[in-house]
Amino acid sequence: MRHKVQVHPLPKADFDAIYARVPRLTVEVLLELEGGLVLARRDIEPCVGQWHIPGGTVHFGESLPAAVRRVALVELGVEVTPGALVGYIEYPRMHADGYPGWPVGMAFTATRVSGDLSGSDMGAEVACFTAVPDDIIAEQGEFLRAWFARRL
Template sequence: MATARPHPLTRDEFDRIYGKVPRLTVEVLVRTDKGILLTRRGIEPCRGFWHIPGGTVLFGETLHDSVRRVARNELDVDVEVGDQLGVIHYPHLLAAGYRGWPVGLVFATRIAAGSPSLTEQSEQIGFFRTLPHDVIPDQAEFLLSAGLATAAGIGTR
């Protein structure tokens, strides 16, 4: 299991800051012959939902460096970063009571070294061409609208 780098903010600081301003995140979209890599979240928000691994862009970090760090922390792999594929906004999280407003920049990636492994943030890893029914709705909508996956039932659980 990979060891994640400690977050630079305390929980109180995180909530205080990101309860007032958007939080810029990167989403690590790994595509393989087996499909799109998703992990089942082991932490809140959205614990138990499948999702595109992602995380906060840290102060002073380039977007590509952020993608590589998140891939190491959440998947225990090194990735080559490709094109930015789009942006995900998360209105479903806000409607569900999440106190932040993440804005996710989605990057295509390819695994350069390692095999995806579970971390403390994930309960399961899978590769999908057809989305499972319990994907975070905002991410499912992005994947479907971008033609990166087919539907099996969007965001229901």
């Protein structure tokens, strides 16, 4: 079952105007299941068709753990317990390719508490990976290759 994405707290024009001028804080959810690390294939811009770590903008007044829980529920259909902050990802290539913002993603591990894995309007296809796929957002691919290497 796909989950419909929640309405964004800002109108798109305001979101674009604000985040074209300042960095955008996001969370990235590193959820490992029996089959590997969960990734979703993007159905929306930027980076349509590429695999990505489920993630999203931290809302004003929202704690980072609350954002991790929200993103996991909205994008993957599962309730999680947020774990450790394991690093951050900046997205200069995305900006250079015409994306109006400069996201900075705080990557957290997460443990599934309940729910069955499913996609969303942002990415219907979800899968588990034991290695980094070739068709992944470049900055996330670099981050995950280093993350997997540290764990060996």
